[in-house]
Amino acid sequence: MRVGAIVLAAGLSSRMGVNKLLLAVRGKPMIRHAVEAALASKAEPVIVVTGHDGAKIADGLCGLDILLADNNDFATGLSSSLKCGLNILPADCDGALILLGDMPFVSAGLLDSLIAAFDPTAGRAICVPVRDGRRGNPVLWARRFFPEMLTLTGDRGAKALLDKHGSLAHEVAVMDDGPFLDIDEPETLSRLA
Numbered sequence: 745m746r747v748g749a750i751v752l753a754a755g756l757s758s759r760m761g762v763n764k765l766l767l768a769v770r771g772k773p774m775i776r777h778a779v780e781a782a783l784a785s786k787a788e789p790v791i792v793v794t795g796h797d798g799a800k801i802a803d804g805l806c807g808l809d810i811l812l813a814d815n816n817d818f819a820t821g822l823s824s825s826l827k828c829g830l831n832i833l834p835a836d837c838d839g840a841l842i843l844l845g846d847m848p849f850v851s852a853g854l855l856d857s858l859i860a861a862f863d864p865t866a867g868r869a870i871c872v873p874v875r876d877g878r879r880g881n882p883v884l885w886a887r888r889f890f891p892e893m894l895t896l897t898g899d900r901g902a903k904a905l906l907d908k909h910g911s912l913a914h915e916v917a918v919m920d921d922g923p924f925l926d927i928d929e930p931e932t933l934s935r936l937a
Contacts, residue, residue, distance in 0.1 A: 745838040747859050747884065749787035750829035751778050752901075753845035754795025754818035763797045764927055766804055769848045773804035774927065777848030783808060784852035786859050787841050791832060793825040794818075821899030830890050838864070840890075842902065843882040849922035850882060858884045861916050868914035870906065873923040879906070879915070880923025 753765055753775050765775035775792075782790040791811045794801045795818025802812055815828040826842065833840055839862055841855060858871040862884050869886035872879050883906065885893070893902055906913060 745862065746834075746836055747787050747839045747841060747862065748833050748837040749782035749785070749790045749841040749843060749855070749882075750826070750833065751775070751782060751790065751792045751843045751845055752822065752825045752829070753778075753801050754793050754798070754815045754825040754828075755822070755845075756796050756819070763800065765845050766797065766800055769927070774848050775801055775804055775845045776808075778843050778845050778850060779805055779808055779810060781850050781852045781855060782841070782843060783810070785841075785855035787855060789834065791829050792845075793829045795825060821897075822901050823896035823898055826896065826901060827894050830893060833890075837887065838862075839884055839886045841882050841884045844926060846926045847881060847922070848927065849920070849925050851920070851922055854916075854918060854920075854922060855882070857916050857918075858882070861914050862886070864888065867912060870909060870913040871916055872906065872913055873918045874915040875918050875924070878924065880918070881926075882923070 766773050789811050793813045793815050795815040798814050813828050813832050815825045817824040861871045864886040871884040892905055
């Protein structure tokens, strides 16, 4: 099965005060960590959805083999970026990994674990990382959910769909904090960078 990756990188970073995706984390722009993890995994293609500071985000990803999708409606919220990425995902992709650009500690190994677990015919149509009963990101979704995802609105992702279709979710146990560490505030950045 073919699984693509969609990295959401269009937001305003309102809590940070500046575009956090351009800030350095361990020597490189935050966004580059998530994108490089996706490229090092078995996901293909890797789509990066830009919006706010789109040209600067693209510059920060210079030289990487990615598809860029510019979300002109980024100010309406996360759902518009999700839809933008899904709309350019190749038709032969059986699923999509949805990654958040502000989660720089997600590894290619984790992405490959989600892809390896993915099997819609065996009831594993959604794959989600879990530790101590807590679900994290990214989440791998089968194509059958894309029409519902395309109806989402506002500044929310697909969490409500995950709750709705919980019986089809396969939890992949993880040992590290990567799926739970997003960087939204300067204090978090200073602690983790």
